[in-house]
Amino acid sequence: MSAEIIDGKAFAARIRGEVGSHVARLKQEHGIVPGLAVVLVGEDPASQVYVRNKGKQTVEAGMHSEEHRMDASVSEAEVIAMVERLNADPKIHGILVQLPLPSHMNSEIVINTISPAKDVDGFHISNVGLLGTGQKSMVPCTPLGCLMMLRDRFGSLSGQNAVVVGRSNIVGKPMFNLLLRDSATVTVAHSRTRDIEAVCRGADILVAAVGRPEMIRGDWVKPGATVIDVGINRVPAPEKGEGKHRIVGDCHFESCAEVAGAITPVPGGVGPMTIACLLANTLTACCRANRLPEPEGLTA
Numbered sequence: 001m002s003a004e005i006i007d008g009k010a011f012a013a014r015i016r017g018e019v020g021s022h023v024a025r026l027k028q029e030h031g032i033v034p035g036l037a038v039v040l041v042g043e044d045p046a047s048q049v050y051v052r053n054k055g056k057q058t059v060e061a062g063m064h065s066e067e068h069r070m071d072a073s074v075s076e077a078e079v080i081a082m083v084e085r086l087n088a089d090p091k092i093h094g095i096l097v098q099l100p101l102p103s104h105m106n107s108e109i110v111i112n113t114i115s116p117a118k119d120v121d122g123f124h125i126s127n128v129g130l131l132g133t134g135q136k137s138m139v140p141c142t143p144l145g146c147l148m149m150l151r152d153r154f155g156s157l158s159g160q161n162a163v164v165v166g167r168s169n170i171v172g173k174p175m176f177n178l179l180l181r182d183s184a185t186v187t188v189a190h191s192r193t194r195d196i197e198a199v200c201r202g203a204d205i206l207v208a209a210v211g212r213p214e215m216i217r218g219d220w221v222k223p224g225a226t227v228i229d230v231g232i233n234r235v236p237a238p239e240k241g242e243g244k245h246r247i248v249g250d251c252h253f254e255s256c257a258e259v260a261g262a263i264t265p266v267p268g269g270v271g272p273m274t275i276a277c278l279l280a281n282t283l284t285a286c287c288r289a290n291r292l293p294e295p296e297g298l299t300a
Contacts (some may be wrong), residue, residue: 003227003260006149014300015148016061017128019279022295023062026286034286035064036094036120036278039081041105042072047098054096054275061279064091076105080113087115093289094120094282117289120175120281131177138281143175145273146207146228147200147300153226153262154205158183161199165189165216165250166209171230175207179300196220206260208250218255222286227256227263231269250278 036058040051051067054150058065068082086095095118101107108279116126122140130137140219150157162184166172171186179186189199190210200206200220206227208216213233221227231250241244249266257263266269280298287294 002255004262005265006226006228006269008264008269008272009151010146010148011149012145012276014029014175015273015280016057018295018298019283020061022122022283023126023297026283026292030172030290030292032286032290032292033062033064033091034094035089035284036065036096036282037066037068037084037089037092039068039070039079039095039097040087041070041074041098044098044100047100049191050099054278057275057279058282060179062281067094079105079110083110083113087113087118093286094118096121096278099184104275118285120278120285122281122298123170128169128174130154131174134177134181138285139178140170140174141274141281142171142230142270143178143279144277144281144300145270146175146230146276147178148297149228149264149270149273150179150205150226151182156182156206160184160204161202162186162205162207163189163203164207164209165196165200166207166211166230168211168257169209170208171209175209179205179207181300204278210250212250213248214250214252216251218252218257218258218259221256221259223259224261225259227260228270229250229253229256229264229266232271 020246038051056064086092095114111123117126119138128139145217162179164172164175167188167190176186176188189196197220201222208227209230212236228252229249233248234245237244237246247267284299
């Protein structure tokens, strides 16, 4: 294996430390405490674990944390009413509605009820439009984490050839816009891309966000390229016992690591950055709301 392993856990811990220091200064100098509210509807086990981790890390960073748990049977109107209450609450600077929502709700309507200034997931249509036109916005957490790791590795991304595999609204499209804004030359590849292997082989920066386990193999990777693997896929692991699973990325790690210059592992790469960037976004939203300087190095 020749690639440098990009340690997302260590990087995320550093980001959380920077957020915590800035929060402490806000309290000391201005008497302001950033607040994050998470709305969880229903009993999805993965969402519950994720929300618990978010709450724990929010408190550790010195922020005000609220969880609003609602039964899966509540109406869309009740969830919207909860969001509107949080929009009006001056203690809350960031609002996150945990997805997926129950099937009887329209996620887009609920998300677009969040005040754009408090939309720390960056999913509101206004933030999507602002990002797409190069204006100041709230940026989705996972692409922001990827951007931070790439800036740390390259310094400037200007002129780098970047390929994003995947065109989702959550990762692929915002990643494209962020890389373009940093003056990379960006191609988005997807399921209909002709000769996708050759497209990927042209990349100095390869971001895999397609949701297909181990799709990208080592012979798709340009020697020395930086590979950011956003995928989190559960696959059967019979070697661990009947019914057991393991987590893999969208890249075949071993073969890609033989060729790449640097690569993020799965787990332990991009994943930890997502919650760290959620905290960074909450801090940024708080600074903007109070017309204070934004934290350097923690925004896009």
